[in-house]
Structures are given as C-alpha cells and as structure tokens.
Amino acid sequence: MPSNLDWQKSSFSAGDADNECLEIAASPTTLHLRGSDHPTTILAPPRAVLQALLAEVKGKR
Template sequence: MPPNLQWQKSSFSAGDADNECLEIAASPATLHLRESDYPTTILTPPRAALQALFAEVKGKR
C-alpha cells in the first residue's frame, strides 16, 4: 500500500450506517481508489484508464 495517503470519501456518500462508498487518494504519480468496506484493497489504475473513466462519466451527464 502506498504510504501516507489521505483518503477522501465521495460527496455522494450518505455517511450513515450503510457506509458503502468510494474513497480516493492522490499521490504524485496517480490516483488510488478503494471501497470503504475493504480499505486494504486499493486499486491504482494507469493514467490512461482514469482518463477514459472520467471522460465516460462526464459524457453521461
């Protein structure tokens, strides 16, 4: 796991007892993603994959 990551919850997180949400942390090289229920499982996708994801999400609005 990358050291000293500052995790931030999604703004769409309800914050209640059913606390399933996406968390994101930035490092100098990339972004890291994890599901709040499994904090030790961290996804570190390549930059191109993140750009494709964000482009797809933006296109759906």
C-alpha cells in the first residue's frame, strides 16, 4: 500500500478533533478507506464491493 496517500475527510465533517468520520484516499488502482478514529486500519475493497456500498448509502439499490 502506498505510504504517501492523500487522505481527505468527508465534507460533512465538522473538523473537530472528537469528530469521527470516514476518510478516503486514491491510488492509481484502488480507493482506500479508513475511520478517523482508527487511522491505522485501512480498507481497500474491491471495486464491485465499493460500488455496492455506495449504491446502498445513496439508496439506489
């Protein structure tokens, strides 16, 4: 996994230190996800799994 990922917080994050939110970073072939409260636990789901998650979150499934 690339060590120089550029992590971005959700635009819904208030930016507080106590605010738990989802962070995302992109590498050339993968989207990486982590929770701001556990930044060392990084998920790199397969594309189909991520698409299903996003469809569910958007309510389009």
